[in-house]
Amino acid sequence: MVGDTTHRATVAMPEARRIDTTPPVRISAADIPTQGHAWPSQMLRCAHCEAKVQAIDSTPKERTRPRRPYFRRTPRRGGGNRHAAECLYNVAERIRVIRAESDDSLRRDRSRNGRPRYRLVLPEAFGPAELIARGSRGEQVVAERLTTVLNTAAKIAALLEDYAERDADIDMEWSAECGGERVEWLNFLYVPQRIWVLHRRLEREGPALGHPTAVVFRATECESSTSSTGVSRSCAGTYALPPEPGSPEVERLAVVGEHELIERVFAQGTSRFYIGYGMWFRERGGPVGPTRLRLHIYSAAQVADISDEVGDRPLSRWRQWRRLRDLPGE
Numbered sequence: 001m002v003g004d005t006t007h008r009a010t011v012a013m014p015e016a017r018r019i020d021t022t023p024p025v026r027i028s029a030a031d032i033p034t035q036g037h038a039w040p041s042q043m044l045r046c047a048h049c050e051a052k053v054q055a056i057d058s059t060p061k062e063r064t065r066p067r068r069p070y071f072r073r074t075p076r077r078g079g080g081n082r083h084a085a086e087c088l089y090n091v092a093e094r095i096r097v098i099r100a101e102s103d104d105s106l107r108r109d110r111s112r113n114g115r116p117r118y119r120l121v122l123p124e125a126f127g128p129a130e131l132i133a134r135g136s137r138g139e140q141v142v143a144e145r146l147t148t149v150l151n152t153a154a155k156i157a158a159l160l161e162d163y164a165e166r167d168a169d170i171d172m173e174w175s176a177e178c179g180g181e182r183v184e185w186l187n188f189l190y191v192p193q194r195i196w197v198l199h200r201r202l203e204r205e206g207p208a209l210g211h212p213t214a215v216v217f218r219a220t221e222c223e224s225s226t227s228s229t230g231v232s233r234s235c236a237g238t239y240a241l242p243p244e245p246g247s248p249e250v251e252r253l254a255v256v257g258e259h260e261l262i263e264r265v266f267a268q269g270t271s272r273f274y275i276g277y278g279m280w281f282r283e284r285g286g287p288v289g290p291t292r293l294r295l296h297i298y299s300a301a302q303v304a305d306i307s308d309e310v311g312d313r314p315l316s317r318w319r320q321w322r323r324l325r326d327l328p329g330e
């Protein structure tokens with residue numbers, strides 16, 4: 001039913017334009033139940049391009065989960081009526097770009113209900129239990145591959161964040177595949193404002209999970225320490241916890257490893273975002289706080305700095321990381 005080349009995702013948009021007025025006025029999906037009947041249906045356009053849209057006053061019956069009213073692009077048999085290439089709501093184009101840069105690690109699956117499904121495939125060598133043999137050419141290949149995967153993961157996260165920030169929903173499914181096992185996107189990648197969810201999971205299921213996870217965080221400080229096993233170094237950051245009486249507002253996390261390795265992967269310095277991949281675990285006690293998340297890394301491929309086109313935007317997008325409303329379920 002769904003061709004390989006056709007991307008059928010729809011975006012539930014919170015805003016639109018009426019073109020029967022001079023000048024055109026913006027309308028909000030929140031007004032659909034009370035005012036929608038008065039809007040001429042042929043005269044509604046995307047807020048950012050000329051695509052025709054329709055108002056959907058959705059009822060709980062339409063989906064398993066109740067959904068607020070929204071606008072959607074009017075489907076046209078045989079294509080057409082697409083969002084403009086540069087339109088904010090042109091999700092097909094944005095995903096095309098992410099896929100093209102993913103080195104084939106972002107796969108699209110067929111699904112029976114027509115909803116697009118995307119799967120981010122992680123290199124086999126990075127299964128949960130495996131430590132990476134250092135110094136071989138094989139490691140180099142996996143390292144390059146994983147860095148691409150992490151950058152792809154960060155771009156997907158930025159895309160989803162971007163739409164969530166506008167209160168727009170993308171009607172599609174994302175997942176990651178770790179060592180042949182499917183992991184739901186929200187259980188695989190944690191953006192700064194959702195790190196507390198990982199913290200909770202590790203409290204409940206911990207001290208470690210059955211699969212690796214990727215965490216986007218802002219590095220704030222690096223320090224070295226000497227022990228009987230040699231000199232190690234760590235780069236730390238903080239993340240917000242949901243406001244609760246009597247508990248701290250922020251918690252710390254740290255990426256730990258051999259001195260030279262940490263120097264290398266955090267070469268871009270602090271005050272910027274990185275993504276750390278591997279078996280994150282929860283550590284009780286310690287010099288800094290009661291609980292902290294930790295990741296021991298063994299390969300440079302486990303950390304990527306978010307430095308390309310996603311780089312500038314997360315700084316503003318993820319700045320308000322205490323924004324805890326509308327979080328998807330744990």
Ligand SMILES: [Zn+2]
Nearest residue numbers: 046049083087
């Ligand atoms: Zn548009």
